[in-house]
Amino acid sequence: MQADWAIWGGMLGALLLSGVLVAAWLFPGWWQGAWRGRAVPVPGLSRLAVRRLGRRGAWWWGGLLLLCLPAAVVMAWSRWHPQRLDGFDDATVPANAQVAQLLLGEHLVPPPPVPPDVFLAADIVAEQPFLATADRRWDQMDPAFVQAVLQVFRAMKATHGYDMALLEGWRSPQRQALLAARGPAVTQAGPWQSYHQWGLAADCAFLRDGRLVISERDPWARQGYALFGQVAEQMGLTWGGRWQMADLGHIEWRKPGMQAAMRARAGVGAGAGAAP
Structure with a gap:
């Protein structure tokens, strides 16, 4: 008193x-x-x-x-x-059970895998010929990053009506080198220079009527990518659409301390060969 x-x-x-x-x-x-x-x-x-x-x-x-x-x-x-x-009032009183669950730490479950033949459609192969062999296993990525991506997927569906699909998550250094060899139009990052190698990046696109839509020339998809970037940035992720060479479907988590680890690992790979 x-x-x-x-x-x-x-x-x-x-x-x-x-x-x-x-x-x-x-x-x-x-x-x-x-x-x-x-x-x-x-x-x-x-x-x-x-x-x-x-x-x-x-x-x-x-x-x-x-x-x-x-x-x-x-x-x-x-x-x-x-x-x-x-x-x-500093007392936290959840308004409902859903909010209470979020406060306790909600754990989202990845959606069922997209059928492999969806990635073999002619327009998809023409757009991204290496997509069929990409790794789409959620358990290969950082668990905290997976939860952030799933939050983005849920928000895109609930708020904007877009069904999302994971195109590629974890990427081996060998695959990174293969993509880098195709030139800067594909990627400018060499082995261990991409967040994909650390399970902290994901390439995503949309599903419409059971078909995969990845073309940025599609007006519906282009609008979806803009919304996707907004939602991802609200989750604290980095969106590739902000880059000089825009990658609209790419999001990554620049986890603290990773830049130094990436520089160190890339140096080791340059001197002794990239390790898986």
């Missing part, structure tokens, strides 16, 4: 002091006259105005006290009717 009174007293004192300092700054020298009840010349004011200010100095002090009145009323009300304001 003494601490509460000390806090309130400090607040009132600070408010009153700030008012006095502001008055002293705006009217240098005059406030002393106001305290004594007589006029003190103030640059820029006529003698009549100075005389009136000196005579009505009490009104200025009354105004300062009036500024303190709201805080005093709230303090008195809180002392006479003790209760906790909802806005400052």
Whole structure:
């Protein structure tokens, strides 16, 4: 209780002091006259105005006290009717069971695998010929990253109506070297330079009527990629659509400490050959 009174007293004192300092700054020298009840010349004011200010100095002090009145009323009300304001209640009371589950740490389960023949469609092979051999095993990726990706998938379906599909998750350094050999239009990252090798990146696309849609030229898919990027960034992930060479379906988690590990591992791979 003494601490509460000390806090309130400090607040009132600070408010009153700030008012006095502001008055002293705006009217240098005059406030002393106001305290004594007589006029003190103030640059820029006529003698009549100075005389009136000196005579009505009490009104200025009354105004300062009036500024303190709201805080005093709230303090008195809180002392006479003790209760906790909802806005400052630190007790966590979930609104429903779903929120309670989220607070406890919800664990999402990956969706059923997309049939392999979906990735063998002619338009898909023409767009990404190496996609059929990509690794789409969720358990090969970082568990925390998997949960973030699944949260993105769920939000895309629930909020925007897009069904998502994982195109590629973990990628071996050998596969990374193969893709890098195809040129910068495919990837600019060599072995161990991509977050795919660490299970911290995922390439994703959309399912529409059971068919995979990956083309960025499709208006429906392009709109979906923009929404996908927004949702992923809200989850704290990095979206490839922001890059100079945009990769709209790519998201990654730049986990703290990974940059140094990637540089170190890439150096080892350059000197002794990339290890799986």
